[in-house]
Amino acid sequence: MSGGSLLRLFRSEYFDAHLHMHYLLRMEQSGVQDYLVNELYKMTDDDVDYYLPQLSQVALLRYNKSSLHRFLLDKAAQSMPFALKIHWLVRSIVEDRTPELYENAMAMLNLCEAAMVNSSSSSRKREDEASPGPPQVQRILRSSSDPDLQSNRAPSVEDFDEPEQRGNAPKRRSRTPGPMRSREADGSAHPEDSESHEHGEVRFNPPARQISGESSLDDPAAEPESPSAGILSEAEALRAAAVRHLAALEQAFSPEERAQVLELPASCPNAFQSLGLPIATGHPNEEDGLDDERARECLMKKRRCDYFNTQNQLVSLIMTLSDVLISYADKADRKSALAATLNVINRWLLDRRICMAVAGEGPLFLLGAHIPLWRDLDSLHQILHVHVDMCRIFSSATRAPFVLAYESVNLDEAAETDEAKHVHVSHQTLLHQPATAAVQQSVADRLSRCIVAELHLADLPEGDPSTDSEHLHRLIKQVTPDQWHTFDCTMPKAAATDEPNVEELEGKTLRAEARRRREEATRTRHRIWGESWQEKVDRVKAASPYSHYASWRLTAVMVKGGDDLRQELLASQIIEQFSAIFQEAGLPLWLKATKVLVTSSTNGFLEFIPDSISVDAMKKLFPGKTLAEIFKVAFADRLFEAKKNFIESSAAYSLVVYFLQVKDRHNGNLLLLSSGHVVHIDFGFMLSNSPGGNMGFENSPFKLTQEILDVMDGECSEQYEYFRTLLIRGFLEARKHMERIVLQVRMMLTGSKMPCFREGADFVLSTLQDRFFSNLTEEACIEKVVELIDTSVNNWRAIQYDNYQRLVNGIL
Template sequence: MSNDLCPLQELFAGDELPIEFILSYLHKRNSPGIQAFLVNKLYNTTIQDISFYFPQLLTMAWQREDYGAYSRFFIDIARKNYVLGVKMYWTIQAEMQKQTSKKIENISHDLEKVIVQGHNPLFSQEILCDIKDFNTIKAEYFTEQFKLVHTMVKISMLLIKEALDKDTTLKAYITHLDTWLKDTRFWYSRKNSEYVKHLFRGIVLPLDLNESIEQIVRIPSEEAKCFKTKARVPYKIILETVSIIEKDPISLDDQIIENPPNDYLDNLSVDSDSIIDKESARFEGIEEYANRNFEADKGVYNQVIVIEDIANDPWGERWKETKIRIKQTSPFGLYNSWNAKAYIVKGHDDLRQELLAMQIIKKSKEILDQGNVGVYLRPYDIIIISHNSGIIECVPDAVSLHTIKKYNNSLPQFFITHWGSKFEEAQKNFVESMAGYSLMCYILNLKDRHNGNILLDSDGHIVHIDFGFFLTNSPGKLNMESAPFKFTREMIELMGGYGGEMFNYFKILFYQGFLVLRKYAGELTLLIEMMLPGDNLPCFYDPNRAAKEFKARFCLDLSDEQCLRCVEDLIKVAAENWRTQQYDMFQWITNDILY
C-alpha cells in the first residue's frame, strides 16, 4: 500500500488541485489507504465544489468497504457549513429510503448529530453568548426546517386528491403555511436571547450556498399557482428572504403566542412514500400510437388549433416587476437584503435523476463559457428533499412552446410579430440557445422533448426542462425519438432556412461547442461513471451501456476535421426528423400539447 501511495503523494503535491482530478483517482483507486489520502485532499477544495459533487461522493462512500474517511469528511464539512450539512443530510435521507446499507444509516446518524450538536452558529455575533442551551435551540431549529420543507412537499401530494379548484385550495394551504411561519417567529420572540429571536425570524433552507445565508421570512399565498399534469400536481411558490446577518431595520409587529404554532397541515393524511410512475399515465397507449396513420392525425390537428389574441403578452408580468410589486406590500420590504425567488415544489417525483442531468448541463456551461463559445444554457437549481420529492428553481420570464402555440401556430411568425424591430436580436438569442441545448440533447441522449418541456423566455432563448428520460431510458422504452436532438421545420425556418445566415451560425456554434466539450469528455463522463450502477435512477436502465455510449458520443477517436463531418451528419439527421414529428403528434393526441 505504501508503495502505491508514494507516487500519488508526488502527483498530489500542493494544495490547489482541481476537484475533478482528485475524484478521478478516488473513482479508480479502491485501496483504503489511498482512498483516505485522496479524501483528505478534498479538504482543500471549495464548499461549492463539494456541494456540486456530493451525490457522486455519497455513491462512492457507500460502495467502499472502508467508508470512514468519507464519513469523517462529511461531518467536518457539516461543522464548517451548516447549510451544506442540511443539504447533505437530506440527500442521504433520500438514499436511505431506497438503500438498506448500514453504512448510509451510520453516516446519516453522525451527520444529524453534528448538525444539531455541532458548535457552528448560523451567524457569528456577540449575542451568541446569551444562549443557555445552544444544542436545544439548534435541534428545535433543525426540526422547524424539516417541518417547513416537508409541509411544502405534502401540499403537492394533497392537491392530487383535489378534484375541483386546485389553485384556490393551494392558496388556502399556503396561507396556513405562511401563518405557521409567522407564528413560529412570534413564539420564539418570547425568548430572552437576542440570538434566538434573530435566528427564528425566518427558516433557512439549503437553496443557495452563497456567502450570505438567506432566511425565508414570508410566503405570499396569492402568488402560488398549480401546474397541470396527468399524474401529479407540482406548484409554483414565491419565497421572500432576507440575509440572516441583517439586523431588523424596524420593529416587527409583536404578537403574543400562548401556545406553540399549530401545524394545521400536519394533521392531514397523505401517502408520502410513493413515487408515481412517469410512464403509467402520460405514455399509456404509446405502442398503439406507433401504428397510427400519422398523416390523418396531422390533418385533424390542423383543423382544431385555436389561436389566442396576439395582442396578449404570453409572459405576462415580468419577474422584475413581480418582485417590485411584492416588495411594496411586504412587511420585510424595508430590509436592504430583501429578495424573492420562485420555486416549483414537486411531490411523488424522484428528482435525483433530474439533478444528474442538471449537473451535466452546469458543468458543460462552465466548460463552454471558459472556451468562449457563444452558446446559451440556463441551468437551474434542484434541491432533493426525499426519495420522492424536491424543489426546483423557476426559470423567470419563460413559458412553454406549447403556450406560445396558443398565440401563433407559426413560431417564426410569432417572433416577427412579437419582437418587431428587435427580431434579429431575438433570433440570435434563439439560435445560440438552440445550439447549446441541441448539444445537451445529443450528449445526454435526451428524450421526451415535446413542446411542454421546452421553454421560450422573453428574450427569445429556448430552455429545456424536465429530464425524466435520458441516457438509456425513453418513454415506453421504445426510443421513438431517435433523432440526436429536436430540430423541427419551423425552427429551421426561424433561422432563415437551410441556406440562411443564422442556420450557418447555428452549425458553427454547434461545431465549436462540440470540439470544446470533447476536450473535457473525461470530466463529464466521470459524473456518470461515479453514479454507477445507479440502481435507483431510471436513466441507468442499462448502466454499462449508459456510460459507454455517453463517452462514445464525444467521438474521441475522430480528428477535428472528421468531427466536422460528424456534426453535419447529426444536424442532417435531426432536421425535420419524421420520428420527432411523430412524437409531437403523440403528445398532442394524448396530452393536448400543441406543436
C-alpha cells in the same frame, strides 16, 4: 505513477476539483484515499456543494474503507444547510433499499444527525488552532462519544508508497428514518452524553440547571425563575410579561381552530399541527447565562435539533400539499386549497417572527424556516412570507407541481450602528460568538419595527430605535385572544399594473410604422409573459416592511411531489459542466443550469425559471399561428438579438440532448424566455431509458423540426449556418473535456436506482463515451457532426412524436 509523482500532481496548480474527484474515485489505496479526503477540507464550499451527490454516493460505497463519510459529517457539523442536504440525499438512498448501500446509509443517517446536533467538527478545531479568535468566543462542544466523528490523522508522504492499514470498521446502528425530536429530561446529564438514538429519535438531555425564562414559555402563568428576578429593569419586566401573554395567546386555540378561521379544508395539511406552536423554548439570552459555556452548548444543541425538525416538517408539509392537490379534480378547488394552506403557513411564520421579536432572542437564523436551494442564501436566510398571488399550479396528468414564491431575509443582519457596521456576521460566528448587547438590541429592534408594520397596529416614528422592542411588547400585551385568532396576516403589497409598460420612445422623428411595431411587440410580450419578474420584485419590495434589509430577496421554487429528482439533479450538474466548458472556450453557447434540491426519493424542489413559457402554452395563446410567426411579432423591436439568443441556446441544448440522449422532447418541455432563449426542462428520460416502456421511438440526435428552422429563417439562411457552426465548435470543445462529463455519471453508477441507468453501467458508460467520437480525427469528427445535423433536420420520428403528443395529450 510513483507515490512522489502523485503527490507532486496533487500539490500542483493544475489539480482542480475535477481531478480531485477523478483520483478520489480511482485511487482506493487507504493512504492515498485519506490524503485526498484530507485535501477536501481545502476545497471551496461551492465545489463541495456541486459534487455532493457524487461524494455521498462514493462515501456510502466505501463506508468501511475510506474516511470520506467523516468529511461529510464534518461539513454537516459546520453548516446546517449541508447537514440537511446530506441527510436528504442519504435518506433517499435508504428509501431505495439497495442491498449494497442500505446498511451504510442507515448508519450514516444516524451519524449525520448526531454531527448536526453536536456541531462537533475536528476540521473546525484545526482551523481554530491555526487562526485564534477573540478570547471571549464560546465554542460549541467538539468531542463526541461516537468514534466515527473523530477525523483521521493527516497522511504523510510515505503513505503513497506504503498505504496504512485501517483499523476496525465503525460500529453500525440501524433504525427507521424519521423526524428528530428533542425532549427535556431530569437528571444531571452532561452535554457530552446528551445525544442518544432510540426508536428513531435524536434525544437530548439539557443540564439540570433551570434556564431562566424557559418555564415562562411552557407555562403562561409561571414567572421566570432567575437569581435576578427580583431586580428586573422595567424593560425586562415588560418583555417577560409580553412573552407570557404571547404564550397564552398561542395556546388559547387549538391548531384546528387556528386553521378554521383561515378556511383551511380538512384534507389539507395544517402548519400549526405539522410545525407545532410557533413558540420556541430555551434560547440563550444574556440573562440566561451566556457566560456559562456548558449551558449555552446545551441550548444551542436544542436549537439546532428543533431547527432540523422544523425544516424536515416544513418540507413534509409542502410535499403533502402537492399530493393533496391531486385529489382535487377541479382547477378552481386546487387553487383554493393551495391558497388556504399557504395562508396558514404565512400565519405560522408571522407568529414565529413575533415570538422572536418579543422574546428578544439572538441569533435568529435557527428560529425560522428556509429552503436551501441556493447556496449563497443558505446560511442565514429565512422565509418571511409566501406570496400566494404569485403561486400557481401547473397542469399535469398525474401530479400537481406548483410554484412557491416567497420573500426571505437574514434577520440577523445588524443595523448600521457605529458598532454593528464593522461586525461580519456568519453562520459560525453566530454559533460560537454571541453578539454584543448593542448589536443584539439593534437586530431585535429592526425586527420589532417590521413586525409592528405587519400588524398594522401603529405607525412607528423615526425616533430612537431602542424604543421599538418596548413598543411591540406593549402592543402584544393589549391583544386579546379573539383579536389574535382572527388577525389578517396578509403582507401589504402594491397593485400590479394591468397594462404593459411600453418603453418611452426615443426621439420625435421615429417613424409611425416603427412605433407601431414596437408598441405591438411590447403588448405581445406582456400577453405571453405578463409582468416581468424584475417588475414583480420591485413591486413586492416597495411594499414589504423588510425591504430595508440589504439581504432581502424574492425567490421562487417549483415544488415537485411524487417525483424522484435525483436524475434531474444529475442532468443539472452536467448542464452546468457543459456551460463551464463553453465559457472557458469563449463560445457563445448559452445554457441555463437550474438548481435542484432532493429531499427524498420521491420529492424535491426545482429552481423556478422566471419570464418563461412553454412553446406549447405560447402557441395556445395564438391559435393557428406558428412559432416563427409569434416570435417575429413578440420581438419585432429587437428581432436580431432575440434570434441570436434563440440560435445560441438551441445549439447548446442540441449538444446536451445528443450527448445525454435526452428524450420526450415535445413542446411542453421546451421553454421560451422573454429574451428569446430556449430552455429544455424535464430530464426524466436520458442515457438509457425512454418513454413508452423504453421503446426508443425518438432516435433523432436532437430536435430540429421545421418550426425551429423557420425561426432561423430556414436552411438556406445565414442564421442556420451560424447554428451549424456553433454546434460543430461546441462539439469539438466538449470532446476535449469528455472526462469532465463522464466522471459525474461514473461516480453515480454503482448502487444507484436512477431509471437512466437501467441498461447497466457498462452500457451507459460505453455508449456515452462513444458519442464523443474521441477515436476520430478532428476532420472526421466534423463530418460526423454534420451527419448528426442532417439526420435531425425534419426527422420523421421527431415529427411523428410531436403529432402523437398533440393527438393524445393536446400538446401543440
